Amino acid sequence: MRQRLDHRIAQSLVIVCGWLAGITWAADLSLDALQLRGDLQQGGMVIGQAPKGAQVRYDGRALTLTESGEFVLGFGRDEPLRQSLQVVLADGSKQTLPFTLKKREYNLQRIEGVPGRTVNPDPEHLQRIRFEAGQVKRARDSDTDLRGFLQTFTWPVRGPITGVYGSQRIYNGEPRRPHFGVDIAAARGTEILAPADGLVTLAHRDMFFSGGTMVIDHGHGISTSYLHMSKLLVAEGEPVKQGQVIGLVGATGRATGPHLCWRLNWYQERLDPQLLVPAGTAQAQ
Numbered sequence: 001m002r003q004r005l006d007h008r009i010a011q012s013l014v015i016v017c018g019w020l021a022g023i024t025w026a027a028d029l030s031l032d033a034l035q036l037r038g039d040l041q042q043g044g045m046v047i048g049q050a051p052k053g054a055q056v057r058y059d060g061r062a063l064t065l066t067e068s069g070e071f072v073l074g075f076g077r078d079e080p081l082r083q084s085l086q087v088v089l090a091d092g093s094k095q096t097l098p099f100t101l102k103k104r105e106y107n108l109q110r111i112e113g114v115p116g117r118t119v120n121p122d123p124e125h126l127q128r129i130r131f132e133a134g135q136v137k138r139a140r141d142s143d144t145d146l147r148g149f150l151q152t153f154t155w156p157v158r159g160p161i162t163g164v165y166g167s168q169r170i171y172n173g174e175p176r177r178p179h180f181g182v183d184i185a186a187a188r189g190t191e192i193l194a195p196a197d198g199l200v201t202l203a204h205r206d207m208f209f210s211g212g213t214m215v216i217d218h219g220h221g222i223s224t225s226y227l228h229m230s231k232l233l234v235a236e237g238e239p240v241k242q243g244q245v246i247g248l249v250g251a252t253g254r255a256t257g258p259h260l261c262w263r264l265n266w267y268q269e270r271l272d273p274q275l276l277v278p279a280g281t282a283q284a285q
């Protein structure tokens, strides 16, 4: 009898301790527990690690998790600085983890006295422009469980940086769309290498603005775009490996000279690809 009672007490203690441990752990969950790595700044991409069995939400979206709980999210050019992640733990308890983004300063260039017709495209082109924008938007909406986004990204082309993320021209006092890519100058025909594993979700030979255009899906909403290419060497639906040649540099579409405009997206948010690759080394190697 005594032995059975001891056994029951021991069992109860295990249950209570387990429950307490659960409570303590839940209360202790901090942003640190998510092991965020990347840039908590406007334009940044961040990878995290969810506790076992947890769900993570950001900006109203349930993030896709890998089997081991990794997730990714990104912040737009003008993302409000105060943000939070919502975590639903395996036991159903919910936690909100606030964080603050670092504010970016962007290059603004004011240009006065530009004739109107060089600023706005002819109405006859608008239909084509809208159609192509829809094609790119659909490619960026791709939501797969590919894992290329977990790799360390490499530069697709080496060369002088001639344009940076977030910069904006203001023509005749009217702000234009900000520049969302990094422009890398290179000779026409220079090979463009996939910066990470992925799947080609758009390969278009001649878009109105961006000419030869490609979008590669790296999983979980992360994609990269390549503009003004002179040649596309992989087709839509084709998987690519990091370092594989995907096309050649050109000046197709509305480009002033041969360069690669390289972009990074998290779904429809435009991120800064330069934050993913070694700083200032576009010219090296």
Ligand SMILES: [Zn+2]
Residues within 6 Å of the ligand: 163, 179, 181, 182, 183, 260, 261, 262
């Ligand atoms: Zn560009």
